[in-house]
Amino acid sequence: MKVKKLTILTYVLAIIFVIVLSLMYYLNKPIYTPKVLYIPAGSINKIITQLQSKNYDVCKIDSFILRLLGSPQSGWIDMQTNSNTKADFLYKLTTSKAALQNVTLIPGETTYVFLNQLANNLHLNRTKLQNEFERYAPVKEGVFIPDTYKLPVGITEKELIRVLLNISHKKMKELSAKFFGTYNEKKWFQYVAIASVIQKESANTAEMPLVSSVIYNRIKKGMKLQMDGTLNYGKYSHQRVTSYRIKNDTTSYNTYKHRGLPDTPVCNVSIEAIKAAIFPKKTNYLYFMKSKNGMHDFACNYSTHLRNIRRATK
Numbered sequence: 001m002k003v004k005k006l007t008i009l010t011y012v013l014a015i016i017f018v019i020v021l022s023l024m025y026y027l028n029k030p031i032y033t034p035k036v037l038y039i040p041a042g043s044i045n046k047i048i049t050q051l052q053s054k055n056y057d058v059c060k061i062d063s064f065i066l067r068l069l070g071s072p073q074s075g076w077i078d079m080q081t082n083s084n085t086k087a088d089f090l091y092k093l094t095t096s097k098a099a100l101q102n103v104t105l106i107p108g109e110t111t112y113v114f115l116n117q118l119a120n121n122l123h124l125n126r127t128k129l130q131n132e133f134e135r136y137a138p139v140k141e142g143v144f145i146p147d148t149y150k151l152p153v154g155i156t157e158k159e160l161i162r163v164l165l166n167i168s169h170k171k172m173k174e175l176s177a178k179f180f181g182t183y184n185e186k187k188w189f190q191y192v193a194i195a196s197v198i199q200k201e202s203a204n205t206a207e208m209p210l211v212s213s214v215i216y217n218r219i220k221k222g223m224k225l226q227m228d229g230t231l232n233y234g235k236y237s238h239q240r241v242t243s244y245r246i247k248n249d250t251t252s253y254n255t256y257k258h259r260g261l262p263d264t265p266v267c268n269v270s271i272e273a274i275k276a277a278i279f280p281k282k283t284n285y286l287y288f289m290k291s292k293n294g295m296h297d298f299a300c301n302y303s304t305h306l307r308n309i310r311r312a313t314k
Contacts, residue, residue: 111144
């Protein structure tokens with residue numbers, strides 16, 4: 001009887017030893033991820049499913065281990081390196097929040113300037129950011145929604161661009177569904193192009209539907225837009241538009257030379273500017289001039305516009 005019990009105990013200990021050895025081997029396996037990893041809020045099973053959808057090497061065993069370690073944190077997690085053991089990976093999911101940096105994209109700012117901000121604030125390679133943007137962006141301007149973004153220190157250029165584009169794309173689809181009931185990318189960015197001129201030219205949000213009406217009215221009459229704001233594209237975002245620029249800029253952004261809108265948006269735009277582009281005020285205005293108080297005087301005919309110019313420049 002004692003021999004039988006001893007044999008059973010030996011088998012049990014052998015099984016436990018194999019289980020422990022297997023677990024140790026499993027927990028020491030490497031898992032490869034970005035240095036910072038986004039974890040959505042939700043149950044452990046949901047988190048594991050989401051990680052699996054991104055082709056990370058996790059399974060139900062990890063769900064069980066996480067329940068022993070504690071609840072994973074949501075948001076950006078600092079993995080510190082691209083390669084961790086499975087044990088370190090699971091432990092960091094529960095303990096290692098990434099440091100966040102606020103980066104604000106203001107309405108009317110160009111992507112050129114925004115990428116400079118991102119590179120400076122997050123210590124990233126500006127050229128790589130540009131390359132990743134050109135690789136993934138549907139158009140070369142106007143694809144970001146102005147906002148204050150909380151971004152993790154340590155994120156790669158590729159992941160950052162993809163994250164920002166995904167956030168903005170989701171918001172644009174929601175807005176389009178609200179206004180039109182559907183999302184047509186080509187049509188949407190035609191409105192963004194109009195909105196970008198509105199954004200550059202308007203003194204405030206109240207003026208936006210009026211500026212929008214001028215754009216539509218001039219295009220309908222076959223008139224050139226002749227608006228300085230369209231020349232504040234790219235690296236010229238904050239530069240004063242001079243007669244030299246007007247004379248020598250040959251891009252489609254020069255609405256003194258070319259009829260209609262520029263080929264792509266001028267800048268990234270606010271929701272208010274998009275609304276104004278879609279729903280312009282019904283007016284006969286064809287001109288506007290910035291007055292001494294910083295607002296614009298609108299006019300239906302050129303003679304009135306000239307009087308507004310004289311009054312503003314006295």
